[in-house]
Amino acid sequence: LFYEPLADIDTDGTIVPVLAATTPSVANGGVAPDGTWVQWRLKRGVTWHDGRPFTADDVIFTWQYAADPATAATSAGSYQGIDRIERVDDYTVKLVFKRPTPYWADAFCSAAGMVLPRHVFEPFKSGKSREAPANLRPLGTGPYRFVDFKPGDVLHAEINPAYHVANRPFFDTVEMKGGGDPVSSARAVLQTGQYDYAWGLNMEDDILRRLEDGARGRVVIGRTANIEYIQINQTDPWTEVDGERASLKTVHPFLTDPVIRSALALLVDRASIQSEIWGRQADTTANFMNRRPFVSSNTRWEFNVDKANALLDSGGWKRGPDGIRAKDGKRLRVLFQSVNQPIRQKVQSIVKQALGRAGIECELKSVVGSVYFSSDPGNLDTESHFYADLELSSKILRQPDPQAFMRAFCSWEAAQKVNKWAGANLTRWRNDEYDRLWRAAETEMDPAKRAALFIRMNDLVIQNVVVIPVFIRHAVFAVANSVRGFDFSPFSGPLWRLVYWTREA
Incomplete structure (x- = not known):
């Protein structure tokens, strides 16, 4: 919604570029055959929500920030194998690993790989991470910009007019409601039509089947290894x-x-x-x-x-x-x-x-x-x-x-x-x-x-x-019948393809 990784990962495990211009591979010279480094070429023309340009400096800072034990980042483990990141130019970074790394797409990919703006978070290094205002007022590169947030209640976002994918996203605003229970969340999509999408619908299956009888939405079960x-x-x-x-x-x-x-x-x-x-x-x-x-x-x-x-x-x-x-x-x-x-x-x-x-x-x-x-x-x-x-x-x-x-x-x-x-x-x-x-x-x-x-x-x-x-435990979603473009991946967040959703009248 607000932050983005260099790449997402689809259902089959394929790496899908987001802030990266291409997917690195041995064939295109982006991955060392011995697994000791990977080189990412970054997408040009991407800006943060405040208009500042997204560059290699943000990628390098994200690694430094997340890998610092004082930050206590839950994603720290994804960055432990990196020895250094070389700034090749403004839009190219080379991750050099401490040892041969068979799976090089751990860092900077999917939900745990969101890139942070250096100019926003740098003042909060060295154990001050919990003091950063952007923890509650995110400023990213994503398809939507933060408007307001009431903890435990509702979040509002508006379209990012400078988003780096042409003619996307489709929806002008997003309202994300929290604090409810799975049954009421499913009902709001499947029966009342108050919302278009709900996830994390952990409830007894017989209850879910009864809610499914509503004509306004459909249940999608995405198979996982969770x-x-x-x-x-x-x-x-x-x-x-x-x-x-x-x-x-x-x-x-x-x-x-x-x-x-x-x-x-x-x-x-x-x-x-x-x-x-x-x-x-x-x-x-x-x-x-x-x-x-x-x-x-x-x-x-x-x-x-x-x-x-x-x-x-x-x-x-x-x-x-x-x-x-x-x-x-x-x-x-x-x-x-x-x-x-x-x-x-x-x-x-x-x-x-x-x-x-x-x-x-x-x-x-x-x-x-x-x-x-x-x-x-x-x-x-x-x-x-x-x-x-x-x-x-x-x-x-x-x-x-x-x-x-x-x-x-x-x-x-x-x-x-x-x-x-x-x-x-x-x-x-x-x-x-x-x-x-x-x-x-x-x-x-x-x-x-x-x-x-x-x-x-x-x-x-x-x-x-x-x-x-x-x-x-598989992933359970409720999706409005009018929504098109929903796609599930067990390796990316529940909103990973939101930018490509549309509505059919």
Whole structure:
């Protein structure tokens, strides 16, 4: 809407230039055959919304800004492999990598690759990023210019008359309404026609089907490799060390026991979760990575309460008078948290019921989305702080390559105080073999060998029950019947082709 990347990525994984003039390749001389550099030629004549020209300086600054740990950018991982960026001229940049890089389109591509205006954000480097007014008043190169924003309510934007694609966009204004629930959002498109488009429609499938009966819009389900899963805390969220809970200096009092983790994996009723809640919007899975050719055939999932009980019995976890298990004075009680969404609370309830049948006491906690997904390091109830035992989470595969996605289990990515809880590894699991495999995949140029590395990473995570994959969650949209040009990509934002939408009378 406001900011743009050098390129987007379509459904098939093809790179589509946006602020770039062309897609780099080995054939056109834009990519080194050994994967050590990529050269982007930038589109000329592009201006920021304040009229200043877009140049190579903005691209270089974006890398410097996002890669700076003091910025605490959630996209920082995409830029870690860059050694330097050379300014060839005003409209050409050369990214030189620290090592051979098989997937060079991580930085500056898709939703995590938005380019920032240097002249706007430069005063807010070195840890002052949260003070930048443009965080709430964006100024980009996109098809629409910011008008106003009421947090938790509505955003207004107007057409950018100087947009760099001729005769685009089609719509003069955009109103984006937030703060509602998925059902009311879907109804506003499918039945009342108040809005033209809605995304993130996480609701029970039977409710969605009833809403679909409206004549004003259609439901579109875009297949993805996005995963909904249960995270298992490896650290102690109840003990504070050096002013930090869930510190790497602690271990969880019982979730590091393989018996407990294996039992938990047997107590997730995926089939019921799909049939009773998600329906066509999800597919059950035993894998964390679910995009081919990186899908493991070595894993299986099973729901078996009897087997879980037998495991816990053999591990010395004995039931007390109230039916709850304990061992060495430790009561088997877990706090299971998630974001405050009715559909996720239903998933939590199904899991809680099975845990109870195995003698595990489970308290459910839900946190409002604006808090749960906040990047504020002072907010203790965020997903990344993970001050609970179990956490129902989702992770989006934002690019066709799994390198960034699988960063979620690298030791150095553990979310902690020192990195303002911006690390990708929320379970805080650490495993030397996994780290070696991930590093090897960073530079492996043979596609088949590289795929095997990711499959082994997935298997390590599943075999050690670091997380429990529940299902692949597909993207659900409601689109007005009058809107034409809608196109879905699992690797780009929900508005990635908005500039090409039109309306048919």
